[in-house]
Amino acid sequence: MQPNNPACLRSSIIAAGKIVAENKIAAARNLQSRILAGLDTKATWDELAHGSILQGQSGELQGQSIVVATIDQFRATAALIELDGVARRIVLYPPDLPLEHLPYVVKTAEADAVVTDQLQIEFMLHGSTRVVLCGKNIAPCNVGTGAQVETEWILLTSGTTGNPKLAMHTLASLAGSARQTDPTSASTVWSTFYDMRRYGGLHIFLHAALSGSSLVVSSAQESTADFLSRAGANGVTHISGTPSHWRRALMSPFADRIDPQYIRMSGEIVDQAILNQVKAQYPQARVAHTFASTEAGAGFNVNDGLMGFPPEILTSNPLIEMKVKDGTLRIRSTRTAFRYLAADNPVLKDAEGFVDTGDTLELRDGRYYFTGRRDGTINVGGYKVHPEEVEAVINRHPAVVMSLVKAKKSPITGELVVADVVPKTPLEPISSPAITQEILQFCRAELDPRKVPTAINIVPMLTIGQSGKLVRRDA
Amino acid sequence: MDIKSQIVAQFKQVAQEQDKRLAPLTDDLALLDSGLDSLCFAIIVARLETSFGTDPFSEDEDARFPVTFGDFIRFYENATK
Numbered sequence: 001m002q003p004n005n006p007a008c009l010r011s012s013i014i015a016a017g018k019i020v021a022e023n024k025i026a027a028a029r030n031l032q033s034r035i036l037a038g039l040d041t042k043a044t045w046d047e048l049a050h051g052s053i054l055q056g057q058s059g060e061l062q063g064q065s066i067v068v069a070t071i072d073q074f075r076a077t078a079a080l081i082e083l084d085g086v087a088r089r090i091v092l093y094p095p096d097l098p099l100e101h102l103p104y105v106v107k108t109a110e111a112d113a114v115v116t117d118q119l120q121i122e123f124m125l126h127g128s129t130r131v132v133l134c135g136k137n138i139a140p141c142n143v144g145t146g147a148q149v150e151t152e153w154i155l156l157t158s159g160t161t162g163n164p165k166l167a168m169h170t171l172a173s174l175a176g177s178a179r180q181t182d183p184t185s186a187s188t189v190w191s192t193f194y195d196m197r198r199y200g201g202l203h204i205f206l207h208a209a210l211s212g213s214s215l216v217v218s219s220a221q222e223s224t225a226d227f228l229s230r231a232g233a234n235g236v237t238h239i240s241g242t243p244s245h246w247r248r249a250l251m252s253p254f255a256d257r258i259d260p261q262y263i264r265m266s267g268e269i270v271d272q273a274i275l276n277q278v279k280a281q282y283p284q285a286r287v288a289h290t291f292a293s294t295e296a297g298a299g300f301n302v303n304d305g306l307m308g309f310p311p312e313i314l315t316s317n318p319l320i321e322m323k324v325k326d327g328t329l330r331i332r333s334t335r336t337a338f339r340y341l342a343a344d345n346p347v348l349k350d351a352e353g354f355v356d357t358g359d360t361l362e363l364r365d366g367r368y369y370f371t372g373r374r375d376g377t378i379n380v381g382g383y384k385v386h387p388e389e390v391e392a393v394i395n396r397h398p399a400v401v402m403s404l405v406k407a408k409k410s411p412i413t414g415e416l417v418v419a420d421v422v423p424k425t426p427l428e429p430i431s432s433p434a435i436t437q438e439i440l441q442f443c444r445a446e447l448d449p450r451k452v453p454t455a456i457n458i459v460p461m462l463t464i465g466q467s468g469k470l471v472r473r474d475a
Numbered sequence: 476m477d478i479k480s481q482i483v484a485q486f487k488q489v490a491q492e493q494d495k496r497l498a499p500l501t502d503d504l505a506l507l508d509s510g511l512d513s514l515c516f517a518i519i520v521a522r523l524e525t526s527f528g529t530d531p532f533s534e535d536e537d538a539r540f541p542v543t544f545g546d547f548i549r550f551y552e553n554a555t556k
Binding site: 410 | 492493505506507510513514516517518520521522525532533535536537538539540541542543
Protein backbone atom coordinates (compact mmCIF):
# COMPACT_ATOMS: atom_id res chain seq x y z
CA MET A 1 0.00 0.00 0.00
CA GLN A 2 1.23 3.47 -0.85
CA PRO A 3 0.84 5.65 2.24
CA ASN A 4 0.48 8.79 0.14
CA ASN A 5 -2.10 7.30 -2.15
CA PRO A 6 -4.33 5.27 0.13
CA ALA A 7 -5.93 2.23 -1.41
CA CYS A 8 -9.01 2.72 0.71
CA LEU A 9 -9.77 4.49 3.93
CA ARG A 10 -10.30 1.31 5.93
CA SER A 11 -6.99 -0.29 4.99
CA SER A 12 -5.14 2.99 5.45
CA ILE A 13 -6.54 3.43 8.96
CA ILE A 14 -5.42 -0.08 9.88
CA ALA A 15 -1.97 0.59 8.41
CA ALA A 16 -1.64 3.90 10.26
CA GLY A 17 -2.70 2.21 13.50
CA LYS A 18 0.01 -0.42 13.10
CA ILE A 19 2.70 2.18 12.51
CA VAL A 20 1.63 4.17 15.55
CA ALA A 21 1.50 1.00 17.65
CA GLU A 22 5.00 0.01 16.55
CA ASN A 23 6.33 3.47 17.21
CA LYS A 24 8.28 3.26 20.43
CA ILE A 25 7.57 6.91 21.21
CA ALA A 26 3.87 6.18 21.38
CA ALA A 27 3.04 5.50 25.00
CA ALA A 28 0.60 2.67 25.62
CA ARG A 29 -1.92 4.97 27.28
CA ASN A 30 -2.17 7.00 24.10
CA LEU A 31 -2.96 4.00 21.96
CA GLN A 32 -6.16 3.51 23.88
CA SER A 33 -7.12 7.12 23.32
CA ARG A 34 -6.85 7.00 19.54
CA ILE A 35 -10.52 7.51 19.00
CA LEU A 36 -13.19 9.23 17.04
CA ALA A 37 -15.29 10.89 19.73
CA GLY A 38 -18.83 12.03 18.90
CA LEU A 39 -21.37 13.74 21.13
CA ASP A 40 -22.53 10.53 22.82
CA THR A 41 -20.59 7.84 20.95
CA LYS A 42 -16.93 6.88 20.87
CA ALA A 43 -14.97 4.29 18.95
CA THR A 44 -11.31 3.57 18.34
CA TRP A 45 -10.07 3.81 14.74
CA ASP A 46 -9.50 0.06 14.91
CA GLU A 47 -13.12 -0.59 15.86
CA LEU A 48 -14.23 1.66 13.02
CA ALA A 49 -11.98 -0.08 10.50
CA HIS A 50 -13.22 -3.51 11.55
CA GLY A 51 -16.86 -2.66 12.20
CA SER A 52 -20.09 -1.58 10.63
CA ILE A 53 -22.48 1.30 11.32
CA LEU A 54 -24.67 0.10 8.44
CA GLN A 55 -25.71 -3.01 10.33
CA GLY A 56 -23.77 -5.23 7.96
CA GLN A 57 -25.49 -3.95 4.81
CA SER A 58 -22.45 -2.46 3.09
CA GLY A 59 -21.89 -5.65 1.06
CA GLU A 60 -25.17 -4.98 -0.71
CA LEU A 61 -24.02 -1.45 -1.58
CA GLN A 62 -20.97 -2.66 -3.46
CA GLY A 63 -20.37 -0.71 -6.68
CA GLN A 64 -23.32 1.57 -6.01
CA SER A 65 -23.75 5.33 -5.74
CA ILE A 66 -24.64 6.24 -2.15
CA VAL A 67 -25.80 9.51 -0.58
CA VAL A 68 -24.76 9.73 3.08
CA ALA A 69 -27.35 12.04 4.67
CA THR A 70 -27.16 11.62 8.42
CA ILE A 71 -27.73 14.32 11.02
CA ASP A 72 -25.13 12.79 13.32
CA GLN A 73 -21.53 13.42 12.36
CA PHE A 74 -20.09 10.35 14.06
CA ARG A 75 -22.40 8.10 12.01
CA ALA A 76 -21.49 9.90 8.79
CA THR A 77 -17.77 9.43 9.38
CA ALA A 78 -18.26 5.78 10.30
CA ALA A 79 -20.30 5.29 7.11
CA LEU A 80 -17.57 6.94 5.01
CA ILE A 81 -14.95 4.57 6.42
CA GLU A 82 -17.23 1.64 5.71
CA LEU A 83 -18.17 2.65 2.17
CA ASP A 84 -14.87 3.93 0.73
CA GLY A 85 -13.48 1.30 -1.59
CA VAL A 86 -16.87 -0.46 -1.62
CA ALA A 87 -19.30 2.04 -3.14
CA ARG A 88 -18.69 3.48 -6.61
CA ARG A 89 -19.61 6.94 -5.37
CA ILE A 90 -20.36 8.49 -1.98
CA VAL A 91 -22.09 11.83 -1.67
CA LEU A 92 -21.62 13.82 1.54
CA TYR A 93 -24.94 15.53 2.24
CA PRO A 94 -24.37 18.29 4.83
CA PRO A 95 -26.82 18.26 7.75
CA ASP A 96 -27.66 21.97 7.33
CA LEU A 97 -28.62 21.59 3.67
CA PRO A 98 -32.44 21.53 3.50
CA LEU A 99 -33.80 18.12 2.56
CA GLU A 100 -35.74 19.73 -0.31
CA HIS A 101 -32.48 19.44 -2.30
CA LEU A 102 -32.22 15.69 -1.67
CA PRO A 103 -34.20 14.58 -4.75
CA TYR A 104 -31.97 16.77 -6.98
CA VAL A 105 -28.81 15.36 -5.37
CA VAL A 106 -30.07 11.77 -5.63
CA LYS A 107 -30.86 12.30 -9.33
CA THR A 108 -27.64 14.12 -10.20
CA ALA A 109 -25.48 11.55 -8.39
CA GLU A 110 -27.51 8.69 -9.93
CA ALA A 111 -27.80 7.39 -6.38
CA ASP A 112 -28.85 3.81 -5.71
CA ALA A 113 -29.30 4.31 -1.98
CA VAL A 114 -29.40 6.92 0.78
CA VAL A 115 -27.70 6.14 4.09
CA THR A 116 -29.38 8.07 6.88
CA ASP A 117 -30.45 8.31 10.50
CA GLN A 118 -33.57 10.31 9.58
CA LEU A 119 -36.75 8.31 9.17
CA GLN A 120 -38.49 11.09 7.25
CA ILE A 121 -36.18 10.50 4.29
CA GLU A 122 -37.91 7.17 3.74
CA PHE A 123 -41.23 9.02 3.37
CA MET A 124 -39.71 11.75 1.23
CA LEU A 125 -38.29 9.41 -1.36
CA HIS A 126 -41.41 7.18 -1.20
CA GLY A 127 -39.71 4.04 -2.34
CA SER A 128 -37.96 5.51 -5.39
CA THR A 129 -34.52 5.02 -3.85
CA ARG A 130 -33.34 2.50 -1.32
CA VAL A 131 -32.96 3.88 2.21
CA VAL A 132 -30.40 2.31 4.54
CA LEU A 133 -30.80 3.24 8.18
CA CYS A 134 -27.57 3.29 10.14
CA GLY A 135 -27.21 2.08 13.67
CA LYS A 136 -26.23 4.14 16.67
CA ASN A 137 -23.07 2.20 17.45
CA ILE A 138 -20.37 0.36 15.58
CA ALA A 139 -21.01 -3.36 15.45
CA PRO A 140 -18.08 -5.70 14.82
CA CYS A 141 -18.42 -7.42 11.48
CA ASN A 142 -16.45 -9.46 9.05
CA VAL A 143 -15.49 -7.00 6.37
CA GLY A 144 -12.88 -7.08 3.67
CA THR A 145 -10.25 -4.40 4.01
CA GLY A 146 -9.03 -4.06 0.43
CA ALA A 147 -10.45 -1.53 -2.01
CA GLN A 148 -12.69 -3.02 -4.65
CA VAL A 149 -13.13 0.25 -6.51
CA GLU A 150 -11.67 3.75 -6.36
CA THR A 151 -14.62 5.52 -4.85
CA GLU A 152 -15.68 8.96 -6.03
CA TRP A 153 -16.22 11.36 -3.13
CA ILE A 154 -18.81 14.02 -3.93
CA LEU A 155 -18.84 17.25 -1.95
CA LEU A 156 -21.67 19.73 -2.20
CA THR A 157 -21.17 23.47 -2.58
CA SER A 158 -23.82 26.16 -2.73
CA GLY A 159 -24.71 27.07 -6.27
CA THR A 160 -26.08 30.28 -7.73
CA THR A 161 -29.30 28.74 -9.01
CA GLY A 162 -30.43 27.34 -5.67
CA ASN A 163 -29.40 23.74 -6.26
CA PRO A 164 -26.04 22.74 -4.77
CA LYS A 165 -23.15 21.90 -7.06
CA LEU A 166 -21.69 18.41 -6.78
CA ALA A 167 -17.88 18.48 -6.96
CA MET A 168 -16.07 15.20 -7.54
CA HIS A 169 -12.99 14.18 -5.58
CA THR A 170 -11.25 10.91 -4.74
CA LEU A 171 -9.68 9.88 -1.46
CA ALA A 172 -6.29 10.65 -3.03
CA SER A 173 -7.27 14.19 -4.06
CA LEU A 174 -8.76 14.88 -0.64
CA ALA A 175 -6.06 13.31 1.51
CA GLY A 176 -3.00 14.06 -0.60
CA SER A 177 -1.21 16.37 1.79
CA ALA A 178 -2.55 14.74 4.96
CA ARG A 179 0.66 14.11 6.83
CA GLN A 180 1.05 10.46 7.63
CA THR A 181 2.02 9.03 10.97
CA ASP A 182 4.86 10.71 12.77
CA PRO A 183 6.21 10.45 16.32
CA THR A 184 3.64 12.96 17.58
CA SER A 185 0.62 11.26 15.99
CA ALA A 186 -0.26 9.20 19.04
CA SER A 187 -0.34 12.19 21.36
CA THR A 188 -2.21 14.48 18.94
CA VAL A 189 -5.92 15.03 19.49
CA TRP A 190 -7.56 16.85 16.61
CA SER A 191 -10.84 18.66 16.63
CA THR A 192 -12.66 21.09 14.40
CA PHE A 193 -15.66 23.38 14.57
CA TYR A 194 -16.39 22.41 10.98
CA ASP A 195 -18.75 19.66 10.03
CA MET A 196 -17.02 16.72 8.29
CA ARG A 197 -19.37 17.04 5.35
CA ARG A 198 -17.63 20.33 4.46
CA TYR A 199 -14.18 20.46 2.88
CA GLY A 200 -12.56 22.08 5.94
CA GLY A 201 -13.90 19.39 8.28
CA LEU A 202 -13.32 16.50 5.92
CA HIS A 203 -9.69 17.48 5.61
CA ILE A 204 -9.22 17.25 9.39
CA PHE A 205 -11.11 13.95 9.61
CA LEU A 206 -8.93 12.34 6.92
CA HIS A 207 -5.77 13.80 8.40
CA ALA A 208 -6.55 12.34 11.83
CA ALA A 209 -7.70 9.00 10.42
CA LEU A 210 -4.63 8.54 8.21
CA SER A 211 -2.13 9.63 10.82
CA GLY A 212 -3.67 7.60 13.64
CA SER A 213 -4.43 10.65 15.77
CA SER A 214 -7.52 11.02 17.93
CA LEU A 215 -10.37 13.17 16.72
CA VAL A 216 -13.21 14.90 18.55
CA VAL A 217 -16.10 15.73 16.22
CA SER A 218 -18.54 18.57 16.89
CA SER A 219 -22.28 18.25 16.87
CA ALA A 220 -24.93 20.62 15.59
CA GLN A 221 -27.03 19.74 18.65
CA GLU A 222 -24.36 21.04 20.99
CA SER A 223 -23.75 24.61 22.19
CA THR A 224 -20.35 26.23 21.73
CA ALA A 225 -19.83 26.03 25.50
CA ASP A 226 -20.61 22.31 25.60
CA PHE A 227 -18.40 21.59 22.61
CA LEU A 228 -15.47 23.51 24.11
CA SER A 229 -15.91 21.66 27.40
CA ARG A 230 -16.02 18.30 25.66
CA ALA A 231 -13.02 19.16 23.48
CA GLY A 232 -11.14 20.21 26.62
CA ALA A 233 -12.11 17.05 28.50
CA ASN A 234 -10.79 14.99 25.58
CA GLY A 235 -7.47 16.85 25.69
CA VAL A 236 -7.68 18.44 22.23
CA THR A 237 -4.25 19.62 21.06
CA HIS A 238 -5.01 20.72 17.47
CA ILE A 239 -8.19 22.51 16.41
CA SER A 240 -9.49 24.26 13.30
CA GLY A 241 -12.41 26.46 12.32
CA THR A 242 -13.44 29.54 10.41
CA PRO A 243 -12.73 33.02 11.80
CA SER A 244 -16.46 33.17 12.64
CA HIS A 245 -16.19 29.93 14.61
CA TRP A 246 -13.28 31.42 16.51
CA ARG A 247 -15.04 34.73 17.18
CA ARG A 248 -17.92 32.77 18.67
CA ALA A 249 -15.58 30.58 20.70
CA LEU A 250 -13.77 33.60 22.14
CA MET A 251 -17.08 35.06 23.27
CA SER A 252 -17.69 31.96 25.36
CA PRO A 253 -16.81 31.89 29.06
CA PHE A 254 -15.71 28.31 28.25
CA ALA A 255 -12.99 29.44 25.83
CA ASP A 256 -10.43 28.55 28.50
CA ARG A 257 -11.60 24.93 28.61
CA ILE A 258 -9.32 24.09 25.70
CA ASP A 259 -5.57 24.46 25.76
CA PRO A 260 -4.52 23.78 22.16
CA GLN A 261 -0.96 23.72 20.84
CA TYR A 262 -2.06 24.43 17.29
CA ILE A 263 -4.93 26.51 15.92
CA ARG A 264 -5.88 26.76 12.29
CA MET A 265 -8.31 29.12 10.57
CA SER A 266 -9.72 28.75 7.08
CA GLY A 267 -12.85 29.17 4.98
CA GLU A 268 -13.22 32.94 5.29
CA ILE A 269 -10.94 35.93 5.02
CA VAL A 270 -8.79 36.01 8.13
CA ASP A 271 -8.26 39.50 9.56
CA GLN A 272 -5.56 40.68 11.90
CA ALA A 273 -7.97 41.21 14.78
CA ILE A 274 -9.07 37.58 14.95
CA LEU A 275 -5.47 36.36 14.64
CA ASN A 276 -4.44 38.62 17.52
CA GLN A 277 -7.44 37.74 19.67
CA VAL A 278 -6.89 34.01 19.28
CA LYS A 279 -3.21 34.47 20.07
CA ALA A 280 -4.08 36.51 23.18
CA GLN A 281 -6.47 33.83 24.44
CA TYR A 282 -4.09 30.95 23.63
CA PRO A 283 -0.57 32.43 23.91
CA GLN A 284 1.09 28.99 23.88
CA ALA A 285 -0.57 27.93 20.60
CA ARG A 286 0.82 28.20 17.10
CA VAL A 287 -1.81 30.03 15.07
CA ALA A 288 -1.95 29.42 11.32
CA HIS A 289 -4.38 30.24 8.56
CA THR A 290 -4.97 28.18 5.50
CA PHE A 291 -6.33 28.63 2.04
CA ALA A 292 -8.31 25.68 0.68
CA SER A 293 -11.62 25.20 -1.06
CA THR A 294 -13.92 22.40 -2.16
CA GLU A 295 -13.17 22.99 -5.84
CA ALA A 296 -9.53 24.12 -5.71
CA GLY A 297 -8.53 21.68 -2.98
CA ALA A 298 -5.54 22.36 -0.77
CA GLY A 299 -3.74 25.67 -1.13
CA PHE A 300 -1.27 26.95 1.42
CA ASN A 301 -0.64 27.61 5.10
CA VAL A 302 0.38 30.97 6.52
CA ASN A 303 2.32 30.65 9.76
CA ASP A 304 3.71 34.14 10.37
CA GLY A 305 0.73 35.33 12.40
CA LEU A 306 -0.17 38.04 9.92
CA MET A 307 -3.24 38.39 7.72
CA GLY A 308 -2.73 37.94 3.99
CA PHE A 309 0.34 36.13 2.69
CA PRO A 310 3.72 36.83 1.10
CA PRO A 311 3.80 36.34 -2.70
CA GLU A 312 6.55 33.70 -2.48
CA ILE A 313 4.06 31.33 -0.85
CA LEU A 314 2.46 30.89 -4.27
CA THR A 315 5.58 29.19 -5.58
CA SER A 316 6.69 27.46 -2.39
CA ASN A 317 5.08 24.07 -3.07
CA PRO A 318 6.07 22.29 -6.28
CA LEU A 319 3.02 20.02 -6.01
CA ILE A 320 0.52 22.87 -5.88
CA GLU A 321 0.86 25.47 -8.63
CA MET A 322 -0.74 28.79 -7.80
CA LYS A 323 -0.98 32.09 -9.61
CA VAL A 324 -3.00 35.28 -9.62
CA LYS A 325 -4.75 35.98 -12.89
CA ASP A 326 -7.28 38.75 -13.54
CA GLY A 327 -7.29 39.47 -9.82
CA THR A 328 -8.27 36.01 -8.58
CA LEU A 329 -6.29 33.08 -7.20
CA ARG A 330 -5.92 30.08 -9.55
CA ILE A 331 -4.73 26.63 -8.47
CA ARG A 332 -3.56 23.57 -10.40
CA SER A 333 -2.67 20.38 -8.55
CA THR A 334 -3.68 16.78 -8.00
CA ARG A 335 -5.68 18.04 -5.04
CA THR A 336 -8.36 19.93 -6.95
CA ALA A 337 -11.80 18.51 -7.63
CA PHE A 338 -11.99 16.70 -10.98
CA ARG A 339 -15.29 18.05 -12.25
CA TYR A 340 -18.88 18.91 -11.38
CA LEU A 341 -21.34 16.06 -11.79
CA ALA A 342 -24.20 18.08 -13.30
CA ALA A 343 -23.82 18.72 -17.02
CA ASP A 344 -25.26 22.24 -16.74
CA ASN A 345 -22.69 23.37 -14.13
CA PRO A 346 -19.80 25.52 -15.34
CA VAL A 347 -16.54 23.87 -16.33
CA LEU A 348 -14.39 23.49 -13.23
CA LYS A 349 -10.92 23.85 -14.77
CA ASP A 350 -9.60 26.06 -17.54
CA ALA A 351 -7.80 24.69 -20.60
CA GLU A 352 -4.52 24.51 -18.66
CA GLY A 353 -6.10 22.65 -15.75
CA PHE A 354 -6.25 25.61 -13.33
CA VAL A 355 -9.24 26.05 -11.04
CA ASP A 356 -10.34 29.66 -10.60
CA THR A 357 -11.06 30.06 -6.89
CA GLY A 358 -13.06 33.24 -7.53
CA ASP A 359 -11.33 34.75 -4.50
CA THR A 360 -10.05 38.21 -5.26
CA LEU A 361 -6.62 39.38 -4.15
CA GLU A 362 -4.94 42.72 -3.78
CA LEU A 363 -1.17 43.24 -3.57
CA ARG A 364 -0.35 45.91 -0.98
CA ASP A 365 3.18 46.71 0.22
CA GLY A 366 4.58 43.39 -0.97
CA ARG A 367 1.88 41.20 0.55
CA TYR A 368 -1.30 39.71 -0.88
CA TYR A 369 -4.64 40.26 0.86
CA PHE A 370 -7.95 38.60 0.05
CA THR A 371 -10.60 41.19 -0.72
CA GLY A 372 -13.68 39.10 -1.35
CA ARG A 373 -15.41 37.03 -3.98
CA ARG A 374 -15.26 38.04 -7.59
CA ASP A 375 -18.84 37.02 -8.13
CA GLY A 376 -19.80 39.32 -5.28
CA THR A 377 -21.29 36.75 -2.96
CA ILE A 378 -21.69 38.18 0.52
CA ASN A 379 -20.32 35.87 3.21
CA VAL A 380 -22.32 36.16 6.46
CA GLY A 381 -20.45 33.96 8.92
CA GLY A 382 -19.74 31.34 6.26
CA TYR A 383 -23.26 31.54 4.81
CA LYS A 384 -23.22 32.75 1.22
CA VAL A 385 -25.71 35.41 0.23
CA HIS A 386 -26.20 36.36 -3.38
CA PRO A 387 -27.04 40.08 -3.56
CA GLU A 388 -29.27 39.63 -6.60
CA GLU A 389 -31.65 37.38 -4.72
CA VAL A 390 -32.17 39.96 -1.98
CA GLU A 391 -32.51 42.78 -4.48
CA ALA A 392 -35.19 40.85 -6.27
CA VAL A 393 -37.28 40.77 -3.08
CA ILE A 394 -36.70 44.45 -2.24
CA ASN A 395 -37.47 45.49 -5.77
CA ARG A 396 -40.87 43.90 -5.48
CA HIS A 397 -41.94 46.57 -2.99
CA PRO A 398 -44.24 49.01 -4.79
CA ALA A 399 -42.36 52.10 -3.58
CA VAL A 400 -38.96 50.84 -4.79
CA VAL A 401 -37.45 51.46 -8.19
CA MET A 402 -34.12 49.73 -7.76
CA SER A 403 -31.75 48.53 -5.11
CA LEU A 404 -28.18 47.50 -4.59
CA VAL A 405 -27.40 44.89 -1.97
CA LYS A 406 -23.84 44.88 -0.75
CA ALA A 407 -21.62 43.71 2.06
CA LYS A 408 -20.82 45.69 5.14
CA LYS A 409 -17.80 44.50 7.12
CA SER A 410 -18.62 43.01 10.49
CA PRO A 411 -16.15 42.07 13.21
CA ILE A 412 -18.52 39.25 14.24
CA THR A 413 -19.70 37.53 11.07
CA GLY A 414 -17.12 38.90 8.63
CA GLU A 415 -19.80 40.54 6.54
CA LEU A 416 -23.39 41.67 6.83
CA VAL A 417 -25.98 42.49 4.20
CA VAL A 418 -26.94 46.14 3.69
CA ALA A 419 -29.00 47.72 0.93
CA ASP A 420 -29.14 50.99 -0.96
CA VAL A 421 -32.67 51.58 -2.12
CA VAL A 422 -33.87 54.08 -4.68
CA PRO A 423 -37.50 55.08 -4.14
CA LYS A 424 -39.85 55.69 -7.04
CA THR A 425 -40.56 59.24 -5.95
CA PRO A 426 -38.31 61.27 -3.67
CA LEU A 427 -39.40 60.57 -0.12
CA GLU A 428 -40.14 63.15 2.50
CA PRO A 429 -37.69 62.54 5.36
CA ILE A 430 -40.69 61.80 7.56
CA SER A 431 -41.85 58.84 5.45
CA SER A 432 -38.56 57.05 4.87
CA PRO A 433 -38.46 55.17 8.22
CA ALA A 434 -41.93 53.78 7.52
CA ILE A 435 -40.98 52.62 4.02
CA THR A 436 -37.73 51.13 5.34
CA GLN A 437 -39.66 49.12 7.93
CA GLU A 438 -42.07 47.88 5.27
CA ILE A 439 -39.22 46.73 3.05
CA LEU A 440 -37.59 44.92 5.96
CA GLN A 441 -40.85 43.15 6.82
CA PHE A 442 -41.10 42.17 3.17
CA CYS A 443 -37.61 40.65 3.31
CA ARG A 444 -38.17 38.87 6.65
CA ALA A 445 -41.24 37.16 5.26
CA GLU A 446 -39.33 35.90 2.21
CA LEU A 447 -35.70 35.36 3.15
CA ASP A 448 -33.41 33.54 5.53
CA PRO A 449 -32.54 35.91 8.44
CA ARG A 450 -28.93 36.14 7.22
CA LYS A 451 -30.12 37.51 3.87
CA VAL A 452 -32.27 40.27 5.35
CA PRO A 453 -30.50 43.67 5.12
CA THR A 454 -29.39 44.92 8.51
CA ALA A 455 -29.60 48.50 7.29
CA ILE A 456 -31.39 50.19 4.42
CA ASN A 457 -30.16 53.49 3.05
CA ILE A 458 -32.53 55.51 0.92
CA VAL A 459 -30.45 56.98 -1.93
CA PRO A 460 -31.43 59.13 -4.91
CA MET A 461 -29.70 56.96 -7.54
CA LEU A 462 -27.29 54.06 -8.10
CA THR A 463 -24.34 53.95 -10.45
CA ILE A 464 -24.85 51.92 -13.59
CA GLY A 465 -21.79 50.77 -15.53
CA GLN A 466 -21.21 50.68 -19.27
CA SER A 467 -22.40 47.10 -19.48
CA GLY A 468 -25.77 48.29 -18.24
CA LYS A 469 -25.21 46.48 -14.95
CA LEU A 470 -25.19 48.00 -11.50
CA VAL A 471 -21.71 48.86 -10.37
CA ARG A 472 -21.09 46.65 -7.37
CA ARG A 473 -18.59 47.70 -4.81
CA ASP A 474 -18.67 46.51 -1.25
CA ALA A 475 -19.36 49.01 1.51
CA MET B 476 -29.92 58.14 26.47
CA ASP B 477 -26.77 56.87 28.14
CA ILE B 478 -24.63 54.14 26.62
CA LYS B 479 -26.09 51.33 28.69
CA SER B 480 -29.70 52.26 27.89
CA GLN B 481 -28.91 52.44 24.18
CA ILE B 482 -27.24 49.04 24.28
CA VAL B 483 -30.15 47.51 26.21
CA ALA B 484 -32.60 49.02 23.71
CA GLN B 485 -30.61 47.62 20.79
CA PHE B 486 -30.43 44.12 22.31
CA LYS B 487 -34.21 44.15 22.80
CA GLN B 488 -34.89 45.53 19.34
CA VAL B 489 -32.69 42.98 17.56
CA ALA B 490 -34.04 40.08 19.66
CA GLN B 491 -37.56 41.09 18.65
CA GLU B 492 -36.66 41.46 14.97
CA GLN B 493 -34.87 38.13 14.88
CA ASP B 494 -37.58 36.39 16.88
CA LYS B 495 -35.23 35.39 19.72
CA ARG B 496 -36.06 35.01 23.40
CA LEU B 497 -33.78 37.40 25.20
CA ALA B 498 -32.58 36.45 28.69
CA PRO B 499 -32.84 39.13 31.41
CA LEU B 500 -29.97 41.55 30.73
CA THR B 501 -28.01 41.42 33.97
CA ASP B 502 -24.34 42.46 34.11
CA ASP B 503 -23.15 38.91 34.74
CA LEU B 504 -25.19 37.35 31.92
CA ALA B 505 -22.85 35.44 29.60
CA LEU B 506 -23.43 36.77 26.08
CA LEU B 507 -23.65 33.25 24.72
CA ASP B 508 -26.53 32.56 27.12
CA SER B 509 -28.43 35.69 26.09
CA GLY B 510 -30.49 33.83 23.49
CA LEU B 511 -28.88 35.78 20.65
CA ASP B 512 -26.78 34.23 17.88
CA SER B 513 -23.77 35.54 15.93
CA LEU B 514 -25.99 37.27 13.39
CA CYS B 515 -27.80 39.17 16.19
CA PHE B 516 -24.48 40.32 17.68
CA ALA B 517 -23.23 41.39 14.27
CA ILE B 518 -26.37 43.48 13.74
CA ILE B 519 -26.13 45.00 17.24
CA VAL B 520 -22.48 45.98 16.70
CA ALA B 521 -23.30 47.49 13.28
CA ARG B 522 -26.19 49.56 14.70
CA LEU B 523 -24.21 50.69 17.72
CA GLU B 524 -21.52 51.83 15.31
CA THR B 525 -24.12 54.07 13.68
CA SER B 526 -25.28 55.40 17.09
CA PHE B 527 -21.90 55.90 18.72
CA GLY B 528 -19.77 56.48 15.65
CA THR B 529 -17.37 53.77 16.78
CA ASP B 530 -17.01 50.00 16.51
CA PRO B 531 -14.58 48.98 19.26
CA PHE B 532 -14.41 45.42 17.86
CA SER B 533 -12.85 46.61 14.62
CA GLU B 534 -10.93 49.55 15.96
CA ASP B 535 -8.79 47.76 18.47
CA GLU B 536 -7.18 44.72 16.91
CA ASP B 537 -5.89 43.59 20.27
CA ALA B 538 -9.25 43.84 22.01
CA ARG B 539 -10.43 40.77 23.90
CA PHE B 540 -13.99 39.73 23.20
CA PRO B 541 -16.38 40.64 25.99
CA VAL B 542 -17.80 37.57 27.69
CA THR B 543 -20.63 38.97 29.81
CA PHE B 544 -23.22 41.65 29.14
CA GLY B 545 -21.45 43.86 31.71
CA ASP B 546 -18.15 43.45 29.81
CA PHE B 547 -19.96 44.39 26.61
CA ILE B 548 -21.22 47.67 28.09
CA ARG B 549 -17.79 48.54 29.54
CA PHE B 550 -16.25 47.78 26.15
CA TYR B 551 -18.38 50.53 24.62
CA GLU B 552 -18.06 52.87 27.58
CA ASN B 553 -14.27 52.70 27.28
CA ALA B 554 -14.37 53.11 23.51
CA THR B 555 -16.58 56.19 23.57
CA LYS B 556 -14.69 57.99 26.34
